[in-house]
Amino acid sequence: MISRKLFVGLLHIGCFAFLLLGCNYNPKYKLPIIGQQTLENGEVIDHVIRPFEFIDQDSNIITNATYRGKVYVTDFFFISCPSICPLMTKQMLRLYTHYEQEPQLLFLSHTIDPRHDSPIRLKHYADKLGVTSSKWHFVTGNKDSIYNIAKDYFIAVQDDSKGTDPASLIHSGKFMLIDGTGHVRSFCDGTDPKSVEKFMFDIDQLLKEHKSEK
Amino acid sequence: MYRILPLLHHNRASNLYDTNQKYCYITMRRINVIYLTAACLSIILTLSCGNGSTGSQPNQPSSQKGASPLLKEEEKILFDKVMALHDSAMAQMGHLTSMTSAMRKISTNTTLSKDKTDVAKHALESLSLADKHMWDWMYQFKKKDKWKNEKGESYQAYLSEQLKMITKVSNEMNSAIESAKRVAEH
Structure with a gap:
């Protein structure tokens, strides 16, 4: 009798633990690697962000190496933007504040107006937002390089069915989540608070995946 | 939901058990109280950890x-x-x-x-x-x-x-x- 009751009790506790753990993190679930795969020498290669080199608000050189082994959120904006960029910055700042104490998550914002957005102007912009350079890099550089790297990010998240040119998405307001090896793992509409909220679950998931692999 | 119903009417139920059974009954009652609390908590957590929209603003055109x-x-x-x-x-x-x-x-x-x-x-x-x-x-x-x-x-x-x-x-x-x-x- 006692063992039966004990079994039922344990079953109840097990159900509770399952619900509690199940809603938070499933270690078997991984965010997909987004983007077209290619076949090289019989090996399937996932889409990966090509090497880049830009200058940030402190005039430091920022490359892939800056983000290697870290998870990062990236976007494309420009300071004079009168339409969607202020909304994007508000949401990016929301993410920054939420993950400010998370050392494994960094931010990377590219200006698409390098002629006006100099490192000094970017520095002033970053200071006004109250963010630290080591956590959130605002970068500028050669215009062609910025547009080419934008294509690299957006080609992964474009809607193939609409035949979208990845370059036309440069002012789409998208945020993209990149893992420590340069794969695009998630994206959202950076002008929509609800979309960003869902995106935060993906960030949490990738951070947990990232930490479990270390 | 084993044992939950009798426990909700424990005055009636207690008359049905002898001393040993009462001991088991009290033990199970504790487990059930824990379970009920846990179940409530899990429902709250499940609802709150979904893709909710707390603090969201409606989409603007x-x-x-x-x-x-x-x-x-x-x-x-x-x-x-x-x-x-x-x-x-x-x-x-x-x-x-x-x-x-x-x-x-x-x-x-x-x-x-x-x-x-x-x-x-x-x-x-x-x-x-x-x-x-x-x-x-x-x-x-x-x-x-x-x-x-x-x-x-x-x-x-x-x-x-x-x-x-x-x-x-x-x-x-x-x-x-x-x-x-x-x-x-x-």
């Missing part, structure tokens, strides 16, 4: 994105027109960059005739100017909260002037892209 709440009705109509042209010009920015790259290749291709490379150079200049004018327009455009009345004009008059400017820039961009496309195709 694209025409209202970036609009200032300070705008009067007439100003808002003009502002929306300016932004619509700005958005359509920005959507062309990718094509403009692609065409610039294509014209650069043609204009420096030594295997092509001089006529062809000259036309490409001309198209390249038009693209570069259109690009510069677009970015310069955006750099000088001010939303109401940042606009300073320096010429003694109203913000509405400023927006009317800006609408003319962005219309001109947008037309220039479209024309430059179309010309470059024709050069690339022939």
